[in-house]
Amino acid sequence: MTDTIVAHELVKTYGDVRALDSLSLSVPEGTVLGLLGPNGAGKTTALRVLTTLLRPDSGSAAVAGIDVLADPDRAREVIGVSGQNAAVDEYLTGFENLDMIGRLYHLGRSKSRDRAHALLEQFQLSEAADRPAKTWSGGMRRRLDLAGALVAEPPVLFLDEPTTGLDPRSRTDLWEVIGGLVQRGTTLLLTTQYLEEAERLADDIMVIDRGTAIAQGTADELKAKVGGERLEIIARDEDDVATIVSTVSNLGSDKPDVGGRRICLPVVTGPTALMEALRRLDDKGIELNDVGLRRPTLDDVFLSLTGHAAEESEPTPTEAVT
Amino acid sequence: MTLAMTASDGWTVARRNIFRMARNPEVVIWSTIQPIMFIVLFVYVFDSIPTPGISYEEYVMAGIFAQTVMFNSALTGVGLAEDIQKGIIDRFRALPMARSAVLIGRTTSDLVNGLAQLAVMVVVGLAVGWRTSSSPLEVLAGLGLILLIAYVFSWISAAVGLSVKSVEVANSAGFVWMFPVTFVSNVFVDINQLTPAVRNIAIWNPMSAFVAAIRELFGNTSEEIPQPDVWPLQNPVLASFLWLALILAIFVPLSVRQYKKASSR
Numbered sequence: 001m002t003d004t005i006v007a008h009e010l011v012k013t014y015g016d017v018r019a020l021d022s023l024s025l026s027v028p029e030g031t032v033l034g035l036l037g038p039n040g041a042g043k044t045t046a047l048r049v050l051t052t053l054l055r056p057d058s059g060s061a062a063v064a065g066i067d068v069l070a071d072p073d074r075a076r077e078v079i080g081v082s083g084q085n086a087a088v089d090e091y092l093t094g095f096e097n098l099d100m101i102g103r104l105y106h107l108g109r110s111k112s113r114d115r116a117h118a119l120l121e122q123f124q125l126s127e128a129a130d131r132p133a134k135t136w137s138g139g140m141r142r143r144l145d146l147a148g149a150l151v152a153e154p155p156v157l158f159l160d161e162p163t164t165g166l167d168p169r170s171r172t173d174l175w176e177v178i179g180g181l182v183q184r185g186t187t188l189l190l191t192t193q194y195l196e197e198a199e200r201l202a203d204d205i206m207v208i209d210r211g212t213a214i215a216q217g218t219a220d221e222l223k224a225k226v227g228g229e230r231l232e233i234i235a236r237d238e239d240d241v242a243t244i245v246s247t248v249s250n251l252g253s254d255k256p257d258v259g260g261r262r263i264c265l266p267v268v269t270g271p272t273a274l275m276e277a278l279r280r281l282d283d284k285g286i287e288l289n290d291v292g293l294r295r296p297t298l299d300d301v302f303l304s305l306t307g308h309a310a311e312e313s314e315p316t317p318t319e320a321v322t
Numbered sequence: 323m324t325l326a327m328t329a330s331d332g333w334t335v336a337r338r339n340i341f342r343m344a345r346n347p348e349v350v351i352w353s354t355i356q357p358i359m360f361i362v363l364f365v366y367v368f369d370s371i372p373t374p375g376i377s378y379e380e381y382v383m384a385g386i387f388a389q390t391v392m393f394n395s396a397l398t399g400v401g402l403a404e405d406i407q408k409g410i411i412d413r414f415r416a417l418p419m420a421r422s423a424v425l426i427g428r429t430t431s432d433l434v435n436g437l438a439q440l441a442v443m444v445v446v447g448l449a450v451g452w453r454t455s456s457s458p459l460e461v462l463a464g465l466g467l468i469l470l471i472a473y474v475f476s477w478i479s480a481a482v483g484l485s486v487k488s489v490e491v492a493n494s495a496g497f498v499w500m501f502p503v504t505f506v507s508n509v510f511v512d513i514n515q516l517t518p519a520v521r522n523i524a525i526w527n528p529m530s531a532f533v534a535a536i537r538e539l540f541g542n543t544s545e546e547i548p549q550p551d552v553w554p555l556q557n558p559v560l561a562s563f564l565w566l567a568l569i570l571a572i573f574v575p576l577s578v579r580q581y582k583k584a585s586s587r
Contacts, residue, residue: 051416076418087409091342103334104419106327132345148413 002065004029004156004187005050010059012045012211019045020056021211027189027204032182034202035191038302042211043191044084047160050189051081063156077105080149084160088144090134094125097133097144098151105152112151119147123177139170146177157181159190163197175200195219195297207301214305226296226304228253229270231277234290235261244286248277254304261289266300328420335414335427339401340434350435353397354442357390361443364510365450371511375544383452384536385509387443387468388529391436392504395475396496398432399483403492406484411584422578429476436472440465456541464539467562471532474566477573484580503529512547513555525550528565534558 005027012020019042027033035043048054050061052072061068064078088097095116102112120129123143133141142162149157162178163171178201182188192198198205199219207215207222215222233248235241238261245256245263251273252265267273270293281288343350364386365379373381402425405411414424444465454461483492506520507513507529516524524530535558537543554561 053412053415073418076416079416081413081416083409083412085409087413089338089342089410090408091345092338096338096341100334100338101413101417104331104414104417104423106330106418 002029003027004064005033005189006060006062007046007050008060010046010049010056010061012042012049012054012056018211020049020059022059023208023212024059025189025206025213027187029187030185031203032188032190032201034198034205035189035208036193036195036198036205036301037191037208038193041208043208044160045211046208047081047158047189047191051079051158052076077152078154078156080152080154080157082146082149082157082159082162084164088133088141088148090141091132093130093132094120094136094144095129098147101148101151107152115151119150123147137170139166139173142166142170142174143177146174150181155187157186157188159188161191161193164193171197195222195301196295207305209302209306215301222301223296226266226301228266228268228296229293230296230300231265231267231270231273232290232292232294233263233265233277233281233288235263236287236289237261240286243284244281247280247284247286251276257303266296266304267293328423328426331419331423332426332430335424336431337427339428339431343431343434349397350438353394353435354439356393357386357439357443358446360386360390361446361450368510372515373512373544373547375546376542377451379447379451380453380542381512381537381544381547382510383443383447384464384540384542385507385533386447387440387536388471388533389504389509390439390443391468391472392475392500392529393497394436394439395432395472395479396493396500397435397479398428398476399479399481399486399492399496400489401428401432402480402483403486403489406584407489411581415582415584421582422574425477425480425574425577425581429473429480432476433469433473436469440468440472452542454540454542456539460539460541464536467532467535467539467559470566471562474569474573477570477577480577481573481580484577484584503527508533513550514547521550525552525555528554528562528569530555531558531561531565535562 003026007023007025010020010023011018023042023046025033035046037043045054049056050063050068052068052075055069063075066075066078068075092100098116098119099112102115103109107115120126123146125140125143125147128136128140133144136144146159146162159178163174166174175197182201190201203218205217205219205222206213215225217225231248231251233244235244241258241261241263245258248265249256251267253268254266256263256265274291274293278291364382369378371378402411411424479496482496486492486495506524507527508524509529513521513524513530531554534549534555538558549555
């Protein structure tokens with residue numbers, strides 16, 4: 001299998017900030033790579049380099065065998081890009097937005113029109129097609145923006161945080177749409193802050209921090225690394241916290257994380273650990289406010305992989321490095 | 323990228339901007355109210371400014387034409403800054419389209435606005451007593467020159483709008499340089515009556531050449547207001563074309579360069 005998206009030792013600095021610090025990645029044809037990281041990790045910067053929007057200080061990048069830096073015009077013909085903020089023109093109707101993009105891909109007038117109609121249909125936007133996008137909901141605009149990336153049926157697709165800021169329902173809808181594309185063999189690089197999103201959509205996940213890859217693998221491999229589920233216990237009385245920690249600690253795959261009355265313990269098999277923990281705590285007569293299992297979040301991944309929480313990873317508050 | 327492709331991409335972008343104008347007519351409406359305001363203010367408030375041998379209405383209209391299209395050109399930069407902020411420029415930049423098309427489209431569609439302004443100004447000018455006294459062909463040439471000035475100033479504005487970090491800055495930075503360019507010139511007063519220091523700058527101001535050229539083409543000149551003895555004002559029409567060509571030669575490549583670097587963040 002050939003690699004359709006390749007980045008080799010990309011470096012991009014803004015002043016003292018290394019937005020990309022020798023980042024390399026490759027996405028085999030027809031697969032999905034999820035670039036997972038917090039704000040400021042360098043996800044968007046990497047995507048901007050690969051989509052010809054930004055020149056790196058050094059390194060190389062290629063899509064579908066075309067050198068992005070040497071031949072950006074040809075690269076643009078094979079890629080579709082959907083950005084973080086739905087880049088639709090709000091004064092244009094949904095149809096006009098897509099029709100314009102078709103023309104700018106030089107599909108010709110009638111093919112542009114046909115593609116616009118077909119995509120509006122496919123994304124269930126036909127009813128609103130002739131209303132200015134200004135009147136659309138956030139989820140609809142995001143779908144329109146994604147449709148814009150597909151106008152020329154590009155073999156390579158880049159999605160930058162496709163569901164950030166959407167409500168859960170719109171997010172699930174969009175996941176289904178993206179899942180459908182992937183089934184048709186599109187090679188996709190997507191960035192996300194949500195482990196759940198990467199798990200749902202990506203074959204392979206790369207965790208990046210401070211412009212460099214810190215882990216890569218399937219969702220299961222990553223979870224094995226970060227310890228699968230979390231057992232979360234909230235004590236009723238803060239004085240009990242130390243006892244609870246000593247009672248349940250050996251059920252975990254890693255050290256517990258304690259904050260206030262909250263104890264968070266990475267566990268390998270959730271239900272077993274949960275039952276055992278409850279049995280032991282009950283034996284000791286310790287009362288709890290809440291207890292449950294939850295899936296690891298980006299924060300947990302970060303804590304396990306880097307030892308620091310996701311929010312702290314941003315070296316400076318400059319927006320330039322997102 | 324062929325020339326035909328550039329033209330077709332430019333037209334696609336211009337078409338988009340014209341759709342926007344049609345859906346958001348306030349911009350065009352207010353930008354035509356502004357020159358009405360200027361004509362009325364100058365003609366009635368500054369009526370006592372001496373313009374020997376010609377009525378002030380007839381003298382000042384050429385200046386107001388040029389000043390209005392120049393001020394209006396700031397919209398080009400504001401529009402582009404807005405497109406950058408909304409991520410639209412990012413989308414365009416990732417498409418296999420001509421690099422200059424977004425700028426050609428924007429400057430062209432802003433000319434539609436300029437045309438509306440010009441029509442309103444002509445009507446209001448005639449209403450307050452402005453008349454031309456040259457041949458119809460010269461009047462047409464004068465109107466054409468005004469539109470050409472509008473177009474060329476749009477490219478300066480484009481470079482500004484693509485270089486600043488926000489729409490708000492595009493708005494103020496786009497205007498600030500225009501005030502000295504308009505006031506240190508023959509736009510509102512007889513250039514000979516300026517203080518010598520100011521006059522020495524004003525006679526070389528391209529704006530003075532533009533306005534002198536418009537006055538000449540409309541026949542709004544007076545023998546009692548001699549042109550200073552410098553080449554651009556002795557040959558204002560030719561000088562205007564040279565100035566406009568020079569501005570384009572600088573600002574078209576500069577704007578395209580800024581466009582290639584433009585980024586929403």
